[in-house]
Structure formats: C-alpha cells, structure tokens
Amino acid sequence: QEPPLYTEAVWNTFVQLVRDGLQEPADRATEALLPEYDFIVVGAGTAGCALAARLSEVAGWSVLLVEAGRSEIFAMDIPITANLLQFSDANWKYRTQPSNSSCLAMKGGRCNWPRGKVMGGSSVLNYMLYTRGHRMDFDNWERLGNPGWGFKDVLPYFKKIENMQVPELAADKEWHGTGGPVYVSHIPYRTPIATAFLEAGRELGHNVVDYNGANMTGFAHFQTTMLRGERWSSNHAYLRPIRGRASLHVTKETLATRVVVDPVTKEAVGVELLRRPSGLGAGLRGSTRRVVRARREVILSAGAINSPQLLMLSGIGPRQHLQELGIPLVADLPVGENLMDHVSAGGILFIVNDTVSLKSERLYSGAIMTEWLVNRTGPGSIPGGCESVAFYALDGNKDGWPDLELMLISGTLTSDVTFRDGLGLDLDLYDKMFQPVEHLDSWSLVPMLLRPRSKGRIRLRSRNPLSKPLIYPAYFEQPEDLELLVDGVLESLRVVGTKAMQRLGTRLHEAAVPACVRRGLAFGTRAYWRCHIRHFSLTIYHQSGTCKMGPASDSGAVVDPRLRVHGVKRLRVVDASIMPEIPSGHTNAPTFMIAEKAADLIKEDHNVR
Numbered sequence: 277q278e279p280p281l282y283t284e285a286v287w288n289t290f291v292q293l294v295r296d297g298l299q300e301p302a303d304r305a306t307e308a309l310l311p312e313y314d315f316i317v318v319g320a321g322t323a324g325c326a327l328a329a330r331l332s333e334v335a336g337w338s339v340l341l342v343e344a345g346r347s348e349i350f351a352m353d354i355p356i357t358a359n360l361l362q363f364s365d366a367n368w369k370y371r372t373q374p375s376n377s378s379c380l381a382m383k384g385g386r387c388n389w390p391r392g393k394v395m396g397g398s399s400v401l402n403y404m405l406y407t408r409g410h411r412m413d414f415d416n417w418e419r420l421g422n423p424g425w426g427f428k429d430v431l432p433y434f435k436k437i438e439n440m441q442v443p444e445l446a447a448d449k450e451w452h453g454t455g456g457p458v459y460v461s462h463i464p465y466r467t468p469i470a471t472a473f474l475e476a477g478r479e480l481g482h483n484v485v486d487y488n489g490a491n492m493t494g495f496a497h498f499q500t501t502m503l504r505g506e507r508w509s510s511n512h513a514y515l516r517p518i519r520g521r522a523s524l525h526v527t528k529e530t531l532a533t534r535v536v537v538d539p540v541t542k543e544a545v546g547v548e549l550l551r552r553p554s555g556l557g558a559g560l561r562g563s564t565r566r567v568v569r570a571r572r573e574v575i576l577s578a579g580a581i582n583s584p585q586l587l588m589l590s591g592i593g594p595r596q597h598l599q600e601l602g603i604p605l606v607a608d609l610p611v612g613e614n615l616m617d618h619v620s621a622g623g624i625l626f627i628v629n630d631t632v633s634l635k636s637e638r639l640y641s642g643a644i645m646t647e648w649l650v651n652r653t654g655p656g657s658i659p660g661g662c663e664s665v666a667f668y669a670l671d672g673n674k675d676g677w678p679d680l681e682l683m684l685i686s687g688t689l690t691s692d693v694t695f696r697d698g699l700g701l702d703l704d705l706y707d708k709m710f711q712p713v714e715h716l717d718s719w720s721l722v723p724m725l726l727r728p729r730s731k732g733r734i735r736l737r738s739r740n741p742l743s744k745p746l747i748y749p750a751y752f753e754q755p756e757d758l759e760l761l762v763d764g765v766l767e768s769l770r771v772v773g774t775k776a777m778q779r780l781g782t783r784l785h786e787a788a789v790p791a792c793v794r795r796g797l798a799f800g801t802r803a804y805w806r807c808h809i810r811h812f813s814l815t816i817y818h819q820s821g822t823c824k825m826g827p828a829s830d831s832g833a834v835v836d837p838r839l840r841v842h843g844v845k846r847l848r849v850v851d852a853s854i855m856p857e858i859p860s861g862h863t864n865a866p867t868f869m870i871a872e873k874a875a876d877l878i879k880e881d882h883n884v885r
C-alpha cells in the first residue's frame with residue numbers, strides 16, 4: 277500500500293536534515309586555524325563563497341573564509357518562507373536612522389534593512405530573483421573609468437556562473453550558460469494572477485521577454501536561483517561541492533573586527549577575529565580573539581554595510597569621521613558614501629474576489645507544505661510570493677535601458693504577518709488602513725526605482741566593532757526619484773485596469789494614509805502618491821556602492837578597477853559595495869559576476885593562469 281503523502285514528507289525532511297550536516301564545509305575553531313593563509317576572505321555571502329571557491333582551486337594557495345553567521349540549514353531552502361528568515365539570527369537586523377522624509381509608515385520612521393548573517397549571506401535571505409541588469413549598466417561602469425567592466429567583458433562571467441534550467445533559455449547560447457554552479461529555473465508553480473499579468477502586458481502592447489537576453493524591457497515570469505523548487509544559495513552553488521577541499525578553511529560564527537594594516541608600509545597583513553560562544557546570554561565570556569595573517573591578500577566580501585564598516589574600523593575612511601572617533605587614519609577615502617538601494621512604493625493593495633492569492637492560512641496548511649516537501653512544487657515553491665516582473669524604460673531610452681520595474685507579488689501586507697512585521701510597519705497605521713480588508717484576497721504590483729539619483733551613506737556609530745553602523749539611505753533626496761515612483765504607481769494602475777486583470781475582479785483598495793489626508797491631499801492625485809510613497813518607502817534589499825570602484829582620479833572611489841583599495845596594498849573589496857552605480861535589476865547575479873571576475877583579476881595579479 278502507498279504510504280500517505282505526509283509520511284513521505286516527514287521522511288524526505290529527515291533525510292534532508294541528515295544530508296545538510298554532511299554537505300557544508302566544516303567549521304574550524306579559532307584555535308585550529310593556521311597562523312597564516314595566502315588569502316583571507318571575510319564574509320561567506322554571495323561574493324565570498326564564490327571567491328573563496330575560485331581562489332582555493334589554485335594549487336598551492338591556502339584560503340581562510342571567515343563568516344559571522346552559522347551554517348545554512350534545510351528550512352532556509354523553502355522558497356515561500358523566505359520572509360520568515362528575517363526573524364531569525366540569520367539576519368543582521370539593521371535599521372535605517374530615523375527620517376522625516378521616508379520610511380514614515382514604519383515604527384520610528386526607520387526602515388528595516390535585513391542582511392544575511394549565515395553561510396551564503398544574503399543569498400540565503402533573498403527572494404532568489406535572478407536578473408543581471410542591462411547592457412548599458414555595465415557599459416556605464418566602464419565609461420566611469422573602469423576598463424574591463426563593460427558589458428562585453430562581464431557577459432562571459434554571467435554565462436560562466438549560470439546553469440540555466442529553462443530549456444528554451446538554455447538553448448540560447450548567445451545569452452545563457454549551462455555549465456555554471458548557479459542553477460537558474462522558472463518557479464515550478466504559477467498563480468492565476470501571474471498568468472493574467474503576462475496577458476495584461478500583451479494587452480498593453482508590451483513584449484514578453486527574456487530580460488536576461490537581448491531585450492530587457494517587457495513582461496516576464498521571474499528566473500530564479502532555484503533548483504527543482506529549492507533555494508540555490510551561493511553556499512549551495514560554490515561551497516557545498518568542495519566541502520572537503522583541504523586548501524580551504526572555513527570558520528563560522530566568527531566576526532572579523534579589523535583588518536590589520538602596517539601603518540608604515542600601508543600593507544594589509546592580517547585580520548583580527550573574534551569568536552563569541554553562541555547561545556542565549558553567552559555575552560563576551562569565553563570569547564576568543566586572534567589575529568590571523570595573510571601572506572598575499574586580505575579580501576573583504578562582507579557586503580555593502582559591513583565591508584565599509586570594517587574598512588573604517590581599520591582606519592580606512594573619511595578623515596574627519598575617523599578622527600572624531602579616535603581611529604588612527606591609514607587612508608583618507610570616501611568609504612561608506614555612494615550608498616544605493618532600489619526603493620519601491622509599497623502599501624498599495626489590489627483586492628480580488630477569488631481565492632487566487634497567497635494567504636498564510638492556506639499557505640502554511642499541511643497540504644501545501646506536504647506538496648512542497650514531497651514534490652518541491654505548489655505555492656510553497658514561490659519565493660516569498662514574487663512571481664513575475666515588468667521592466668519599463670519610462671524615459672524612452674532608445675536602447676531599452678529600464679528605469680522602472682513592476683514586481684508582481686501574489687500577496688500583500690495583509691496576506692501574512694511576516695510581511696507587515698518584516699517591514700517594521702507602525703501597527704496603528706496598519707490597523708487603520710488594512711485591518712478592514714485583512715480577510716480578503718489581495719496581491720501587489722510593486723513599482724521599484726531602478727536608477728536612483730539619491731545616494732546615502734554608512735557611518736560608524738562607535739569604534740566598537742560590535743555596534744551596528746549608522747545607515748542614512750537618503751531616499752528621495754533627489755526629487756526625480758520620487759516622481760519616477762509616482763509614474764510607477766500610475767503605470768501599475770494601468771496594468772490593473774486591463775481586461776486580463778479585471779477578469780480576476782481586481783480592484784484597488786482605496787485606503788489613504790491618514791497623515792496624507794490630514795494634509796488635504798486627495799487620494800489618487802500625484803501629490804497624494806508622493807506623500808504615500810514617503811510613508812511606504814520599501815527597500816528591495818539591494819544595498820550597494822559603499823566602496824565604490826573607480827580610478828584614482830575619481831574622488832568618490834574607494835577601490836580601483838582591479839578592486840584594490842586605493843592607497844593600501846594587499847587589500848581588496850569584492851562584493852556589492854564596489855558597484856559604482858547600481859544595475860537596473862536585482863543585485864545577486866551582478867554580485868556573483870563581480871566575484872567571478874575578481875577571482876580572475878587576483879589570479880592574473882599573482883601570475884596564475
């Protein structure tokens with residue numbers, strides 16, 4: 277007799293849990309580390325895993341990979357529960373500084389900025405949406421003084437990364453790769469909302485496109501970093517296959533607190549590490565401190581918030597800021613400036629009459645979770661509810677370089693408390709605006725600004741490496757950014773008005789932000805949407821740019837086009853923080869590309885073919 281489905285689900289989960297323990301490179305205690313490695317890579321995130329894997333493949337090179345977070349576990353592979361991870365210790369749980377011009381719907385005027393603190397970094401917390409950005413993004417990087425970073429140079433790396441699982445895309449050899457470590461797939465399940473969305477695009481005269489191919493602008497279902505319905509993080513892609521490699525040591529739950537730089541020669545010679553015992557209330561008791569030396573180079577891949585933090589803690593940053601904190605200056609560089617993100621307009625709900633959206637009471641039902649656990653399909657395979665996308669060049673760019681994205685999520689703030697609480701929404705405001713429709717099915721179309729002009733900054737709160745840095749996103753400092761998002765809202769209403777969307781009985785939930793109403797702004801006017809967006813300014817988690825790449829002549833640059841820190845020897849930054857301008861898409865794929873290219877630059881600089 278066939279076993280009931282749930283038995284199979286339990287068994288599969290058990291097998292997976294056992295396998296998990298065997299898959300990842302083992303953790304090395306601080307005392308078990310060698311005194312010296314050829315390379316020390318700080319941060320096992322999207323970039324760090326890829327880089328450590330590529331460097332340790334060179335015969336004779338030893339690599340230490342330092343990660344503050346713990347191992348990645350099976351529960352993190354379930355696409356639909358991506359949001360839940362923000363509530364775990366796999367998240368650094370950053371918050372922006374209070375603002376009176378953005379994040380106004382959030383508690384204290386502060387937006388939550390989750391970042392991955394786990395083996396795999398933010399590629400474990402992310403929604404797995406796989407977009408490279410447009411050709412012009414990278415040609416622009418090159419034009420800004422970065423030879424070797426034009427699209428013709430980076431496309432081979434994008435292809436090298438990829439193991440495309442969608443047959444029709446895999447067949448397109450000009451644009452896609454099939455031999456790389458990062459699996460890219462379509463989501464194995466689709467709601468009727470996503471199907472209608474592509475129809476709506478056609479109805480409005482847009483093409484359905486492969487946005488990672490020749491033409492980016494148009495409508496599409498997301499390509500995702502997923503294999504057969506499971507998350508495929510950088511840890512899965514790059515580290516698990518080499519878990520036994522002797523030349524790579526990994527130390528987890530270990531914080532790099534400082535790069536040790538020789539003040540005379542200005543050479544990075546090692547990294548100071550702090551390992552704190554885990555567990556509640558462990559505090560600093562029993563922690564181990566140690567300096568490990570780097571024979572060749574130290575490489576920071578700690579992400580766009582922590583890489584600049586570490587540089588500043590090491591005396592590399594804006595002179596005045598470091599002086600104020602009493603940190604001896606090694607190099608005066610604009611570290612932490614040029615902070616970019618893709619901000620979006622949230623808090624806009626489309627109600628449907630049918631049970632077609634993703635509501636938590638149905639999602640976390642035994643049947644849906646069992647379906648995922650056994651077959652890796654069904655609604656459980658939709659990454660955080662994100663299904664489809666449209667890219668627009670609203671400015672009429674003739675090459676189709678998009679400036680706006682509409683992201684289709686088959687749920688809303690009311691579908692699942694993890695959305696509301698993950699954003700840190702003010703609960704009174706939530707109750708006033710959304711509580712009355714909580715029981716209804718709803719979905720969202722989130723307009724996202726692709727090429728922000730406003731640039732924020734990261735600063736140290738103190739010289740204590742355990743205190744969180746100060747984050748100033750500066751959303752909408754440039755008024756054009758806000759105007760473009762208002763255009764985005766109007767565009768999304770156009771999509772909702774199509775016959776395809778109307779067949780689902782979609783209607784806008786016309787609840788206005790009370791503070792905007794008090795200012796006399798009529799719901800639906802441009803002025804109203806400006807005010808609304810200043811309240812519901814949602815991060816799309818694409819923090820980047822804070823260790824900007826550029827030539828020495830660029831006063832905003834921190835690293836050169838070979839990713840070496842200006843004025844400091846044997847020190848590089850390799851992660852999303854080197855992006856001089858944020859690409860017009862989600863940032864995970866470009867970060868993989870940066871790591872793969874950096875590995876080749878480093879090998880070249882050390883005469884390895």
Ligand SMILES: Cc1cc2nc3c(=O)[nH]c(=O)nc-3n(C[C@H](O)[C@H](O)[C@H](O)COP(=O)(O)OP(=O)(O)OC[C@H]3O[C@@H](n4cnc5c(N)ncnc54)[C@H](O)[C@@H]3O)c2cc1C
Nearest residue numbers: 319321322323344397398402403405532579582852862864
């Ligand atoms: C919630 C969320 C959703 C996202 N969704 C998407 C998406 O769908 N598609 C997409 O393309 N992008 C998405 N992104 C963005 C994308 O994942 C990031 O741009 C990318 O992962 C950045 O890679 P990174 O290597 O620069 O940094 P990370 O991947 O963040 O890696 C940095 C690593 O360094 C470690 N670290 C930091 N400081 C230290 C220290 N001092 N000592 C030791 N270790 C340290 C961290 O713990 C972390 O593991 C999302 C991000 C988040 C957070």
